[in-house]
Amino acid sequence: MLNTFSFAFLAALLLMCALRLWLAQRQISHVIAHRGRVPAGFADRIELDAHQKAADYTVARTRFDTVGLAVEVAVLLAFTFGGGLQTLHEFWSGRLDGLTYGVALIFSVALVSAVVDLPLALYRQFVIEANFDFNRMTLKIFISDLLKQAALGIVIGTPVLLAVLWLMDRMGDLWWLHVWLFWCAFNLLLLFIYPTWIAPLFNKFVPLDDAQLKMRVEALLVRCGFTSSGLFVMDGSRRSRHGNAYFTGFGKTKRIVFFDTLLSRLRPVEVEAVLAHELGHFKHRHVLKRIGMLFAMSLGFLALLGQLIDAEWFFNGLGVAAGNTVLGLLLFFLVGPVFTFLLTPLLSLLSRRDEFQADRYAAAHASAGDLVSALVKLYEDNAATLTPDPLHSLFYDSHPPAALRIAHLQSA
Numbered sequence: 566m567l568n569t570f571s572f573a574f575l576a577a578l579l580l581m582c583a584l585r586l587w588l589a590q591r592q593i594s595h596v597i598a599h600r601g602r603v604p605a606g607f608a609d610r611i612e613l614d615a616h617q618k619a620a621d622y623t624v625a626r627t628r629f630d631t632v633g634l635a636v637e638v639a640v641l642l643a644f645t646f647g648g649g650l651q652t653l654h655e656f657w658s659g660r661l662d663g664l665t666y667g668v669a670l671i672f673s674v675a676l677v678s679a680v681v682d683l684p685l686a687l688y689r690q691f692v693i694e695a696n697f698d699f700n701r702m703t704l705k706i707f708i709s710d711l712l713k714q715a716a717l718g719i720v721i722g723t724p725v726l727l728a729v730l731w732l733m734d735r736m737g738d739l740w741w742l743h744v745w746l747f748w749c750a751f752n753l754l755l756l757f758i759y760p761t762w763i764a765p766l767f768n769k770f771v772p773l774d775d776a777q778l779k780m781r782v783e784a785l786l787v788r789c790g791f792t793s794s795g796l797f798v799m800d801g802s803r804r805s806r807h808g809n810a811y812f813t814g815f816g817k818t819k820r821i822v823f824f825d826t827l828l829s830r831l832r833p834v835e836v837e838a839v840l841a842h843e844l845g846h847f848k849h850r851h852v853l854k855r856i857g858m859l860f861a862m863s864l865g866f867l868a869l870l871g872q873l874i875d876a877e878w879f880f881n882g883l884g885v886a887a888g889n890t891v892l893g894l895l896l897f898f899l900v901g902p903v904f905t906f907l908l909t910p911l912l913s914l915l916s917r918r919d920e921f922q923a924d925r926y927a928a929a930h931a932s933a934g935d936l937v938s939a940l941v942k943l944y945e946d947n948a949a950t951l952t953p954d955p956l957h958s959l960f961y962d963s964h965p966p967a968a969l970r971i972a973h974l975q976s977a
């Protein structure tokens with residue numbers, strides 16, 4: 566059943582694997598080569614111990630990612646050329662029809678992927694993260710997270726799938742435009758309900774009560790002309806020692822969230838500088854631009870799927886005997902990332918550009934020096950390497966490498 570498209574897909578898959586392995590190998594060699602000495606700009610701020618921990622952590626994670634790649638490729642090949650999707654289709658089409666067939670087939674594929682991914686997730690959390698003393702999660706929290714995610718997936722996923730499959734069947738040749746509109750509306754709704762309805766299922770959020778810090782933060786918000794519906798502290802330490810600060814919501818539901826792990830490590834002036842950086846993302850509309858870009862991309866992908874869904878060669882070339890809309894949707898989302906992988910460096914580049922812009926905003930509205938010292942602490946606490954391979958970083962990193970980012974801030 567192999568056709569020209571099969572070979573195009575296999576070639577893209579091979580290219581993706583080769584690139585990922587090559588970049589991983591470069592990253593590992595580069596980090597190991599620079600393990601012996603703290604880079605010049607950080608020598609007085611970071612101990613050799615911490616630098617070496619970051620190197621070992623980076624190497625361990627990069628090595629493990631290559632295991633993840635092997636599993637990912639095996640699953641993909643099993644579903645397509647291995648006949649996995651064809652078998653599941655035959656199983657369900659003999660028992661169910663219409664929308665229920667579609668939902669059952671999609672959930673079975675999701676279930677198989679989740680089961681295969683489970684040992685990897687366990688290893689990542691309870692071996693790698695634990696070895697570097699980052700893991701704070703118990704097996705009990707891990708399992709309860711998993712069950713909650715599954716329940717949410719079913720409660721939210723079922724109606725969404727039913728709606729999408731219904732639109733695909735009923736809306737004629739322009740179904741993809743209807744699905745796109747529905748998809749955008751659903752995502753916007755999710756953005757509104759996430760902070761108030763979904764996030765609290767996984768973490769506790771309490772109002773920030775440190776009076777001194779609150780005063781600083783509120784003064785910063787006034788200075789930047791920003792209103793939010795509250796400052797919250799999240800119990801990130803329940804799961805991990807990694808620290809962060811972020812923003813969620815839109816309009817009146819905008820919330821600022823600090824991880825407790827971040828507050829326990831940074832001085833108030835540093836927290837202020839980190840928040841100013843986040844405000845920079847908001848003021849430059851980075852989140853809105855990102856959402857606009859994702860919507861535009863999904864319109865393109867859906868229009869493409871609109872063409873593929875009637876093309877026999879698309880199904881046959883990927884190991885499925887006869888196509889239908891559900892199989893088309895599944896194949897598209899299984900195989901798509903292999904082709905879109907090549908967009909990674911472009912998306913990373915755009916993201917790094919936003920980070921520089923947010924840093925400049927922080928330097929203008931808070932203190933660049935405080936942001937530098939906060940960043941150094943965060944790099945140290947997260948064991949993020951200060952010496953990434955330049956090509957690996959160019960390809961993947963959503964944030965500029967530490968040395969470059971700090972150099973920019975110091976010249977701001």
Ligand SMILES: [Zn+2]
Pocket residue numbers: 842843846920923
């Ligand atoms: Zn940022």
